[in-house]
Amino acid sequence: MLMDIAVQLTRSVLILLIIFGTIGNTLNLFIFTRPKLLRSSCTLYFIAVSIDNILAIYLAVLYRLLIDGFSIDVGSLSPIICKLRAYFGYMALSLSPYLFILACFDRYCSSSPSIIHRSWSNKKIAKRCICGAIALVAILYSHMVIYFETQSNGSNIICYPQQGIYDSFWRIFYLVIYCFFPSMCMSLLCLLIAINIRHYSRQIEPALANVSDLHRRLDRNLIRILFSHYSTQTLCILPFAIVNLLGMFINRNTLIYSFFLRILTLPLFASYTTNFYVNTMSSRIYRRELIKLFSSCKWKLFRDDRNWFVSYVDNLIFLQSQAANNGKDRTTIEDDIPLVVTHPKIIISYQWDYQKDIG
Structure with a gap:
């Protein structure tokens, strides 16, 4: 009974997440590539996050829909597909939090009273940091290519971490690298950003209140998106990571464990599909840019x-x-x-x- 409920929820929820996630992240790309928004180096990180989210949807969310919703495990077709699917799927899932860490660091530098720190907030450094984040995640998850393998589970063939020491290592690694470390970094940077903003607001003279008003409003919206993403990321990822870690100490074949593991993957994947609806559309600047985008498309369509x-x-x-x-x-x-x-x-x-x- 519980597994039937989990299967039906997985099918309905993940299909909706794939559809709305693709639409939302695609619209994010169109919005963040608008000329007005490209002035900020932080926007480059949001563009990279949107691209990564689309990859995560089709490398991880779609795979989970097939295996949990329809009992189709593409990774079990061959050991090579198993290793590559797991490697690139987890890379796509893990890259997004690190890109947000870099976005937080960019906003920290931008809001810093130090001229040297502010000079680090530019597009050239942002592009290098994005490439560095991709390389770092690729190296961190390279062990998956070696230790993920096809295994027999009764009458089924599954793609799973190698049993024994590596299985325990993988669960701890997943919790620390994917959940705790990004959350701690974003917490620290968000705190430093808040301190810089308070210090900066006290230094502004009333006569200069209207100078570069657009840039300040854009910075505030970018910072608010970062705070919002940090909250949703922690709430969505942490429960699944904890339950996944508990698999080291309890029998993973029990019905209750399998049920909660499947259910908690839904909010985990939701964090990659709801950025547009929760974060972007809550900002007046981005809503205006979306309206301008639609107006431009309408003009071209009927021109x-x-x-x-x-x-x-x-x-x-x-x-x-x-x-x-x-x-x-x-x-x-x-x-x-x-x-x-x-x-x-x-x-x-x-x-x-x-x-x-x-x-």
Whole structure:
């Protein structure tokens, strides 16, 4: 009964997370690549996070949907697929927290009273840090390529960590590297950012309150997103990491353990799919940029229609002048101009029966 509930919840929730997560992270990419927002180096980290979230959705969330919702384990097809799927899947899941650590560090430098620290907040350093984070995570999780393997579980073949010492190491490693260390770093940096903001606000003279107002509002929104993500990341990841660690001390084949392990993967994956709806859309600046984006798309979509309409009017005026020269009543000209509309492009053809008019 419990497993049936877990299977149904997994199917319905993960399918929704994949759909809305793909849409949300794609919109994040469009928003953060707007020229106004690209002025901030922190935006580069958010772009990298959105790309990583999309990879995590299709390398980890989709895989979990197949295995828990439909009992299809792609990793069991061969040892190589097992190792590579686990390696890249966990890399995608683990990269996002470290990118947010770098984003917090960027905001700390940006809000620092030290000129040297503020100079570290720039796009060139941000690009190097993103590449460094990818390399670091790739090295940290390289042991998975060696120690993850296909194993027999009754009549089934599963992709799992090598049993014994490595299995215990993997659970501790997962809790520390994936949960505790990023959370501690973000906690410390968020505290330092708050201290810098308070110090900075006291130093601003009233006469300069309106100077660079857009940049300050953008910084505040970026910092608020970081604080919000830190809270949701901790609440979503920590329960699953703790239950996963408990697998070292209890029988993992029990029904209760399997049930809670499956249920707690749902909020874990939700942290990779809800950034747009929880964080980005809660900011007025980003909502305005999204509206401008939709308006721009609408203009481009209907621009061709307007161009055809202008062309239609120009041709109508031209044909009316031709009709006047040929002695035809200009008021009946529209009856001789058939408008042909086809999909996907609008084709306007004008026909003029000069032979009939001459006759």
